[in-house]
Amino acid sequence: MTAPRRDTPTPRLPLPTRVEMFVRLLMIQSAYNYELLLGNGIAYCVEPALRRLPGGPDGAAYREALARESQYFNAHPYLAAVAVGALARAELEGAQPARIERFRTALCGPLGSVGDRLVWAGWLPFCSLLALAAYGLGASPLVVLLLFLGLYNAGHLGLRGWGLAVGWRHGLRVASALATPVMRDGPAHLARAAALVAGIALPLALQRAIGPGRALLGGVVIIVAVMGALAARLPQRLQGWRLALGVLAIWIAYSIAQHTVTR
Amino acid sequence: MFDAEHLATLVVLGAVLGLDVVSFPQAMLSRPLVAATAGGAVMGDPVSGLLAGATLELVALETLPVGASRYPEWGSASVIGGALIGASGQATPGSLSVALFAAIATGWIGGYTMVQMRALNARWARSLHPAIAAGSRRAVLGLQFAGLAADLIRGALLTSAALLAFEPLATITLAVWEADARVSRAVAVTVAASVAAAAVWKLFRVTPGARWYLAAGLALGLVSMVLM
Numbered sequence: 001m002t003a004p005r006r007d008t009p010t011p012r013l014p015l016p017t018r019v020e021m022f023v024r025l026l027m028i029q030s031a032y033n034y035e036l037l038l039g040n041g042i043a044y045c046v047e048p049a050l051r052r053l054p055g056g057p058d059g060a061a062y063r064e065a066l067a068r069e070s071q072y073f074n075a076h077p078y079l080a081a082v083a084v085g086a087l088a089r090a091e092l093e094g095a096q097p098a099r100i101e102r103f104r105t106a107l108c109g110p111l112g113s114v115g116d117r118l119v120w121a122g123w124l125p126f127c128s129l130l131a132l133a134a135y136g137l138g139a140s141p142l143v144v145l146l147l148f149l150g151l152y153n154a155g156h157l158g159l160r161g162w163g164l165a166v167g168w169r170h171g172l173r174v175a176s177a178l179a180t181p182v183m184r185d186g187p188a189h190l191a192r193a194a195a196l197v198a199g200i201a202l203p204l205a206l207q208r209a210i211g212p213g214r215a216l217l218g219g220v221v222i223i224v225a226v227m228g229a230l231a232a233r234l235p236q237r238l239q240g241w242r243l244a245l246g247v248l249a250i251w252i253a254y255s256i257a258q259h260t261v262t263r
Numbered sequence: 264m265f266d267a268e269h270l271a272t273l274v275v276l277g278a279v280l281g282l283d284v285v286s287f288p289q290a291m292l293s294r295p296l297v298a299a300t301a302g303g304a305v306m307g308d309p310v311s312g313l314l315a316g317a318t319l320e321l322v323a324l325e326t327l328p329v330g331a332s333r334y335p336e337w338g339s340a341s342v343i344g345g346a347l348i349g350a351s352g353q354a355t356p357g358s359l360s361v362a363l364f365a366a367i368a369t370g371w372i373g374g375y376t377m378v379q380m381r382a383l384n385a386r387w388a389r390s391l392h393p394a395i396a397a398g399s400r401r402a403v404l405g406l407q408f409a410g411l412a413a414d415l416i417r418g419a420l421l422t423s424a425a426l427l428a429f430e431p432l433a434t435i436t437l438a439v440w441e442a443d444a445r446v447s448r449a450v451a452v453t454v455a456a457s458v459a460a461a462a463v464w465k466l467f468r469v470t471p472g473a474r475w476y477l478a479a480g481l482a483l484g485l486v487s488m489v490l491m
Binding site (some may be wrong): 004027029030031032033034035036039040043044047051053055057063065066067070077078116121124125128129131132135141144145148149152153156165179187188191192193194195197198199200201202204205206207208209210211213216217221222223224225227228229230231232234236238240241242243244245247248249251253254255256258259260261 | 266267285286287288289290291292294296297300303304309312313314317318320321322323324325326327328330357360361363364365367368369371375381382383384387388389393396397398399400403404405406408409410411414436439440441442445446448449450451452453454456457458459460461462463464465466467469470471472473474476477478479480481483484485487488491
């Protein structure tokens with residue numbers, strides 16, 4: 001039993017099976033925990049394909065493969081689709097269990113780090129900042145939501161679909177397929193685009209949120225620049241949202257205290 | 264006071280959007296821009312909800328949902344923020360400050376409940392280990408659906424508790440609020456934008472050339488702000 005050769009034609013996976021695997025990918029983190037991480041989710045997503053193993057869902061091959069696929073696994077949830085496609089093909093082609101396990105171990109790191117940089121540190125802030133820019137330009141709630149959700153999910157669902165397809169097409173050789181320009185240079189390009197949009201979005205969003213009044217707005221922009229610069233130098237553990245909560249608590253207490261004093 | 268219909272709708276919304284954070288489908292329906300606007304819309308004021316959503320989104324730019332790290336649960340939390348500002352209206356002095364405070368506090372508690380949720384999933388996984396190791400389809404699917412259902416219940420309980428706690432507190436606080444409406448709103452937005460400015464800098468400064476793009480964007484944004 002060997003891994004598929006590079007020139008082996010891609011076997012066909014029936015459309016209903018692929019659709020079921022894709023839908024299950026949206027639930028891959030439902031049983032996320034600190035011990036198996038995505039392990040059970042991978043088994044859950046690969047399972048529709050495993051039913052095609054000799055003996056079907058009652059056979060020994062199915063049970064052995066399902067047990068193997070439910071072990072510890074870690075990756076970015078969207079790019080885990082690559083692993084699901086590749087593992088499904090490896091299991092159906094009868095790759096050696098030891099090779100599958102080595103493949104699973106080797107894939108965790110790249111799928112995690114590339115996904116984090118591409119999606120969490122690139123695509124998500126880019127879409128979020130673009131929607132904030134639209135808000136700042138006066139867009140209605142519906143337009144802001146449609147822009148954000150439409151754009152973000154075009155990338156999100158596209159990435160999951162691409163991952164499943166490329167994983168299935170390349171099987172255990174999928175690592176080479178991941179060395180695409182999008183995966184290699186995409187995070188840096190996205191970061192630059194998001195930085196440009198951030199610069200545009202922040203002043204515009206501030207202006208709309210505060211409302212008319214040049215003097216107040218000018219003062220706020222200067223304070224934000226100073227406080228932002230200070231906050232950027234704070235240790236990582238002093239997260240900004242904690243400081244925001246503290247400042248808001250003090251501000252609310254001050255406003256209530258003012259009432260007591262004026263009475 | 265929220266009536267029973269509003270409460271029920273908000274609890275369902277908080278549960279569903281809390282589920283989106285990690286379990287299903289991670290389509291970013293749980294981002295503050297979306298969730299707070301939806302919360303405001305339930306109260307009949309999506310524009311106020313969007314104001315709370317945009318301000319919370321500035322804070323949320325700092326917290327990326329990376330794997331096993333702990334971060335605020337913005338889905339259910341933003342529903343609370345949007346509902347509170349939607350109930351009072353953005354013109355009410357202090358409404359944005361109170362909505363923001365309630366949302367961030369709920370997000371903080373929500374982050375803790377997500378950690379407990381993962382620990383519960385781990386306990387279930389341990390108890391099902393013999394069956395999963397034997398390749399039981401029922402065990403694999405059962406663990407997945409149990410996690411999904413528990414997360415939905417977590418979001419519903421969190422939203423209910425936050426509504427019960429913050430709705431009366433918001434009513435009492437806004438009744439005695441003394442500070443000027445515009446200044447109050449400016450304080451809340453300044454705090455959120457400062458977090459966003461720091462987050463943007465930390466996020467993009469490591470990418471070669473990104474700081475120049477940020478500077479160019481800022482120039483464009485400030486010119487547009489002056490011209491508008």
